[in-house]
Every structure is written in C-alpha cells, then in structure tokens.
Amino acid sequence: MKYYQPKLLQPKVLNSSTIESWFTLKGNSIQNDVRIPGFNLGFNTDESEQVIQANREQLAKNIDVPIASIAFANQVHGTDIQVISEGGIYDGIDGFLTQTKGLALAIQVADCAAVLLGDATTGTIAAVHAGWRGAIGGIVVKAIQKMQALKCNSENLEVFVSPCIAMNRFEVGEEVAQQFPNEFVDRNSFPKPHINLKGFIENQLLSLGIKEEHIEISEHCTVSEQEFYSYRREGKSSGRMMGIIKLNK
Secondary structure (H helix, E strand, O other): OOOOOOOEEOOOOOOOOOEEEEEEOOOOOOOOOOOOOOOOOOOOOOOOHHHHHHHHHHHHHHOOOOHHHEEEEEOOOOOOEEEOOOOEEEEOOOEEEEOOOOOEEEEEEOOOEEEEEEEOOOOEEEEEEEOHHHHHOOHHHHHHHHHHHOOOOHHHOEEEEOOEOOHHHOEOOHHHHOOOOHHHEEOOOOOOOEEOHHHHHHHHHHHOOOOHHHEEEOOOEOOOOOOOOOHHHHHHHOOOEEEEEEEOO
C-alpha cells in the first residue's frame, strides 16, 4: 500500500527554535485501496484503522517527531482540557497542554478550528478543538487560564487559529445564533443567520490580553476550498486534518 506524502501549512507564529507548528492539508491520494481520498488522519471516519495509522506514522516522520511522542485527542465537542506529559491517545477531551520537551499535541478538524497556543518564554504549549460548541463554551479561554496557572504571561503567548469554516458558509439556526453575541452573527446578508467563528475566537484572545501581532487567523475556508476536508461539504465521506504544535527539546 502506498501512502500520500502530506502537504503541510506552517504558521508564521509558533515556529522558532523553541516551538514548531503545522496544519495538514487534504491533498491528493496516490493509493487506490482507500475509502476516503487524501491524507486522512481521523479514526472517527469511514476509513480502515490501518490506513489512518499509516497516515499518522507518515505525519510523524514528516514533522520529525516519534509517533509515541505525539498526543492525539479523541474529541467530543466539549471543553475538557488536560495537562499531559506523554504521547498517546486521549479520550473524551478537546484540548491539552504541556511543558514536556519533545512532545507534540495534535487536534483533528474538518470545519472546526484547531487553536494552537505557545509561550516560548516558559516553554508551554496548548492545542484545543474549537467548533461552535467549544468556542461558546469557552475552551480557548480555559486553555489560556490553564497556561496562566503555569506562569505564562498573556503578552508572551502566540496563537494560530487554523483554516476552518468562514462566516459566509456557516449557516445556523436561530437556536445556535442566539448563543453568540450579536456582533458575531449576520442576520441580514443571508436567509438564515451566519456565525463568524473566527472573529469570535479572535475577540476572546484579545480580551485576555493576547497581543494582536501575536495572533494569526488563517484566511482559508474549509468549506469553500477543495484542498481541505469539510464535513459540511462532504458529510460522512470527509476525512480529518490536524493542527499540530511541538515543544522542541
């Protein structure tokens, strides 16, 4: 079986001698014996575990991290965050942080945002899964508060918000729209309300003292651009991408 050589985005922030980060693209598969084309990294998709495991091992090689030193979250659209010190698969959480050198944190997405955070001064990194439920539940806020408890200063934090669904594609019902402040809901341009998830997350970051120049919000929309997996566009045939952040030794 042949496996796709992944294409990776690297943010401008969170890439130094202390901290590195990446975001995987869907890409084009070269193997013929898969159900979901591209570089799918999600065990929660309609793909064999063999293919997903091989893709994850290929990812580990490409970012030069032993797969045993990567922490993967089995996410549940909640707001639980763990402080961890070793790699492996973590069930029932949507975020984690660490001060363990050599460890990488991986969050999988297919329209939600992977939010990566790092403080090179204290050697602290975090990664969270922020869909609309997690975002409105305060998962980004909780991650920063946990980092602050580990002596991180907000002014030193850098943050990357990954490619995710853009407002013009994020149609929701009124029951969801009402959970967001009005400034992040467009009720005038479309027949139904649309949510500005990126803007909402950015506002949370700024309100917690993160410097604007330390925040990088990807302009890419996973629904509109075919180089990304999108659950809203592809449904059960969608794979999963990953945002990864590593604390170097």
